[in-house]
Amino acid sequence: MVKKVKNLGENSLSADILIVGGGMAGCSLACALAGAGFAVVVLDRVDQSQQTTDEFDGRASAIAEAPKK
Incomplete structure (x- = not known):
């Protein structure tokens, strides 16, 4: 489930684990x-709308520049 949060204000999130960075890893x-x-x-600092x-x-990774669209 993906939930976009812009400003929590006085609210907070509860989690067992916080991961900084929404890349492949x-x-x-x-x-x-x-x-x-x-x-x-x-x-992640990148807005999903981007x-x-x-x-x-649409690719997560590219090893060489040649196959790039």
């Missing part, structure tokens, strides 16, 4: 830990 770790029963929060623009090619 952060999200993979979050999924594994959540599957093991932990409550996980992932913080991943729906035409500039975003």
Whole structure:
């Protein structure tokens, strides 16, 4: 489940584990830990809406520049 939080104000989040960075490693770790029963929060500085623009090619990683769209 993805929940976008802009400003918590006086509220807070409760989690067993906080992961800073929503890249491949952060999200993979979050999924594994959540599957093991932990409550996980992932913080990332990139707004998810940026991943729906035409500039975003949908890949998580590229080893070489040649296959880049």
